[in-house]
Amino acid sequence: MLFEERVTVLPTTTTEVTSTPVSKTCQVCSDIASGYHFNALTCEGCKGFFRRTMKAGKQFRCAYEGNCKINRNNRRHCQACRIQKCLLIGMKKECIMSDEQIKRKRELIQHNRIKRIQHEIPELSGDELGRLNNIERAFAESTEQTSQQTDVDIDFTRLVGLYEQFSPVRRSESLTVIKKATNGCIEEVNLAQVLFLKTLGQLVNEVATFAKNLEPFNRLSKNDQRALLNGSIAELVHIRLNKLFDTESNEFIISSHSLNIAESRIPSRLIEEIYRFHHRMSSQKVDDTVVAILCAITLFSPDRPGVEDTDTVEELQHELTCLLQSYITGTRRKNISSFATLLNLLVIIRPISSLMRL
Amino acid sequence: MLFEERVTVLPTTTTEVTSTPVSKTCQVCSDIASGYHFNALTCEGCKGFFRRTMKAGKQFRCAYEGNCKINRNNRRHCQACRIQKCLLIGMKKECIMSDEQIKRKRELIQHNRIKRIQHEIPELSGDELGRLNNIERAFAESTEQTSQQTDVDIDFTRLVGLYEQFSPVRRSESLTVIKKATNGCIEEVNLAQVLFLKTLGQLVNEVATFAKNLEPFNRLSKNDQRALLNGSIAELVHIRLNKLFDTESNEFIISSHSLNIAESRIPSRLIEEIYRFHHRMSSQKVDDTVVAILCAITLFSPDRPGVEDTDTVEELQHELTCLLQSYITGTRRKNISSFATLLNLLVIIRPISSLMRL
DNA sequence: GACTGTTCAGAGGGTTCA
DNA sequence: TGAACCCTCTGAACAGTC
Ligand SMILES: [Zn+2]
Ligand SMILES: [Zn+2]
Ligand SMILES: [Zn+2]
Ligand SMILES: [Zn+2]
Numbered sequence: 068m069l070f071e072e073r074v075t076v077l078p079t080t081t082t083e084v085t086s087t088p089v090s091k092t093c094q095v096c097s098d099i100a101s102g103y104h105f106n107a108l109t110c111e112g113c114k115g116f117f118r119r120t121m122k123a124g125k126q127f128r129c130a131y132e133g134n135c136k137i138n139r140n141n142r143r144h145c146q147a148c149r150i151q152k153c154l155l156i157g158m159k160k161e162c163i164m165s166d167e168q169i170k171r172k173r174e175l176i177q178h179n180r181i182k183r184i185q186h187e188i189p190e191l192s193g194d195e196l197g198r199l200n201n202i203e204r205a206f207a208e209s210t211e212q213t214s215q216q217t218d219v220d221i222d223f224t225r226l227v228g229l230y231e232q233f234s235p236v237r238r239s240e241s242l243t244v245i246k247k248a249t250n251g252c253i254e255e256v257n258l259a260q261v262l263f264l265k266t267l268g269q270l271v272n273e274v275a276t277f278a279k280n281l282e283p284f285n286r287l288s289k290n291d292q293r294a295l296l297n298g299s300i301a302e303l304v305h306i307r308l309n310k311l312f313d314t315e316s317n318e319f320i321i322s323s324h325s326l327n328i329a330e331s332r333i334p335s336r337l338i339e340e341i342y343r344f345h346h347r348m349s350s351q352k353v354d355d356t357v358v359a360i361l362c363a364i365t366l367f368s369p370d371r372p373g374v375e376d377t378d379t380v381e382e383l384q385h386e387l388t389c390l391l392q393s394y395i396t397g398t399r400r401k402n403i404s405s406f407a408t409l410l411n412l413l414v415i416i417r418p419i420s421s422l423m424r425l
Numbered sequence: 426m427l428f429e430e431r432v433t434v435l436p437t438t439t440t441e442v443t444s445t446p447v448s449k450t451c452q453v454c455s456d457i458a459s460g461y462h463f464n465a466l467t468c469e470g471c472k473g474f475f476r477r478t479m480k481a482g483k484q485f486r487c488a489y490e491g492n493c494k495i496n497r498n499n500r501r502h503c504q505a506c507r508i509q510k511c512l513l514i515g516m517k518k519e520c521i522m523s524d525e526q527i528k529r530k531r532e533l534i535q536h537n538r539i540k541r542i543q544h545e546i547p548e549l550s551g552d553e554l555g556r557l558n559n560i561e562r563a564f565a566e567s568t569e570q571t572s573q574q575t576d577v578d579i580d581f582t583r584l585v586g587l588y589e590q591f592s593p594v595r596r597s598e599s600l601t602v603i604k605k606a607t608n609g610c611i612e613e614v615n616l617a618q619v620l621f622l623k624t625l626g627q628l629v630n631e632v633a634t635f636a637k638n639l640e641p642f643n644r645l646s647k648n649d650q651r652a653l654l655n656g657s658i659a660e661l662v663h664i665r666l667n668k669l670f671d672t673e674s675n676e677f678i679i680s681s682h683s684l685n686i687a688e689s690r691i692p693s694r695l696i697e698e699i700y701r702f703h704h705r706m707s708s709q710k711v712d713d714t715v716v717a718i719l720c721a722i723t724l725f726s727p728d729r730p731g732v733e734d735t736d737t738v739e740e741l742q743h744e745l746t747c748l749l750q751s752y753i754t755g756t757r758r759k760n761i762s763s764f765a766t767l768l769n770l771l772v773i774i775r776p777i778s779s780l781m782r783l
Numbered sequence: 784g785a786c787t788g789t790t791c792a793g794a795g796g797g798t799t800c801a
Numbered sequence: 802t803g804a805a806c807c808c809t810c811t812g813a814a815c816a817g818t819c
Binding site for chain 4: 119
Binding site: 391414 | 464517519520523694697698701705726727728730735739742743746747749750763764765766768769771772773775776779
């Protein structure tokens with residue numbers, strides 16, 4: 068008993084060449100060949116069949132007599148004779164990639180893919196783009212502002228801890244000094260520290276202006292605006308201060324004057340955290356947009372004391388986090404740290420305000 | 426017998442062709458064909474009939490004249506003529522799998538089933554894979570562990586706040602209760618809360634076991650191990666507690682008992698943060714691996730009080746974050762929340778321990 | 784373009800059970 | 802018996818490297 072054609076149109080006559088040129092005929096099943104596969108001219112079907120069969124090391128047995136004639140229509144019915152024919156016409160198992168080779172290739176593909184995506188066009192949705200523009204503009208405008216007072220409601224008593232980091236101001240008398248610094252009019256304090264207090268006052272104003280210019284911030288209640296701003300101001304100021312931090316000396320440097328906070332009366336735990344944050348942040352590759360988004364994420368922290376509509380704030384923060392990821396992975400700029408590393412900054416900066424709150 | 430081409434047109438009366446398209450008609454009984462079976466276009470009925478008959482080697486005899494016309498309604502009446510028709514239109518018994526083939530196929534299915542369940546984690550570099558395995562195993566083993574004490578150094582006084590969330594234990598007397606709960610031996614406390622305290626003790630042990638089983642954790646100094654574990658234990662316990670949290674009622678549910686922490690003496694600020702975290706986490710799509718990595722990231726937070734080798738911890742945490750990203754984006758799994766959303770969880774959970782620390 | 788591997792819907796085996 | 806189901810195999814279409 069044999070598995071063969073009867074009504075076939077295939078072999079015999081010499082005219083066959085015209086209808087099916089050998090150069091395009093599968094040497095196994097006479098289907099149309101798609102090219103050389105594993106060292107033989109075959110169709111897509113036989114190519115796949117050979118790879119699967121050899122890779123799995125399958126063994127078949129012919130249900131007939133082991134010499135079935137394979138063609139396009141019956142090739143599925145006798146795997147034994149099909150694989151036999153494959154080997155007969157010279158298909159080579161060695162041409163199949165080993166698992167090791169495949170693994171390596173996959174890693175390569177993954178690697179290339181990441182590289183490619185990073186260099187591609189920024190793919191932000193229209194919605195995200197709008198929010199991004201707002202944040203970028205708010206940030207840019209906040210730095211342009213020249214030390215004038217803002218009308219945003221800041222609780223100065225909460226800033227004592229922050230100012231104390233840069234000047235040995237006693238709590239009892241600090242309030243007036245701070246108000247003066249924030250409003251830009253300092254005369255009496257000692258020489259070098261005037262600069263820092265002035266800068267600090269400037270930064271506090273910048274931060275407030277930044278918040279005020281953020282669209283979603285304005286949609287919150289006055290109470291929540293106050294709570295968010297007061298709760299995050301220390302972190303936000305430190306993010307901006309980072310530009311002035313010198314990792315070599317652990318000092319802040321403003322126009323060639325330097326300030327070492329280790330000499331202040333800040334608890335050493337807090338100093339540690341401040342150093343950790345600034346070292347970490349200094350090692351990041353960021354642009355203004357990234358910094359702006361980071362500031363916004365920090366600002367919209369739902370767990371600040373006194374926040375009422377925490378759900379909205381939480382949602383806003385979540386959206387911003389996604390926006391940051393889109394910006395980083397979607398954008399082609401290669402000189403930006405990874406999303407994960409940047410978010411880590413936000414975790415590391417936290418202790419600065421929670422320790423100050425004590 | 427030869428293996429012929431499929432015969433497309435059976436010689437019959439010319440009229441029947443018009444009503445039913447041959448391409449979907451059973452060549453045996455004219456019922457609707459479901460496809461090719463054993464080399465002929467047949468219905469499900471004739472497919473099954475042919476297999477059963479040929480496999481059992483049954484012989485039938487026609488009660489009439491051996492030339493019954495088979496159709497959908499009478500096909501059951503004369504098995505002899507039905508099988509005759511089957512063979513006539515070209516059904517091949519060779520296409521029926523032999524017992525040996527069936528046996529092998531069953532083994533294959535069984536084999537695949539096992540492999541599929543255990544081997545569902547592809548991609549990731551070899552290095553990452555190793556770390557991932559360690560984390561997964563540590564997590565799995567920690568949950569298997571039945572409430573026995575661990576030899577990991579836990580500062581029980583730091584747990585007071587945690588336990589207070591679930592039971593109105595007074596600080597003065599809480600220490601002994603906690604120690605007993607952690608060691609699994611509670612008798613005296615009141616009815617429903619025994620369960621919760623027991624569970625809490627169990628979870629504390631699980632968390633400690635998890636940390637202990639993490640390779641990189643063991644490479645740290647004893648001091649840092651203690652600092653990391655004590656600093657993150659509340660967060661880690663809450664991550665595990667999430668499985669018991671019911672977002673509808675804002676209660677924790679253990680074997681049909683429920684506990685409402687709003688009734689405890691926890692500050693409302695903290696309660697808010699706890700709710701926020703559990704709601705957020707409950708809405709996440711995670712698997713055990715994701716949870717395990719999240720736990721590990723939380724554990725390796727360099728800013729916990731008392732950590733000395735912060736650089737190493739920081740580096741470990743960073744590696745873990747990258748691992749999480751690889752796992753989520755690298756694998757094709759659809760039912761996992763986005764990387765950004767998950768990392769946001771870690772920001773949201775922070776207040777739980779920083780508020781408790783006060 | 785040539786030739787790897789990958790994907791996935793659909794074909795066709797066996798199995799179940801009313 | 803056979804409709805409904807589970808599973809593997811198949812191969813056209815596709816993706817990626819060189
Ligand atoms: Zn072929
Ligand atoms: Zn054969
Ligand atoms: Zn039929
Ligand atoms: Zn009959």
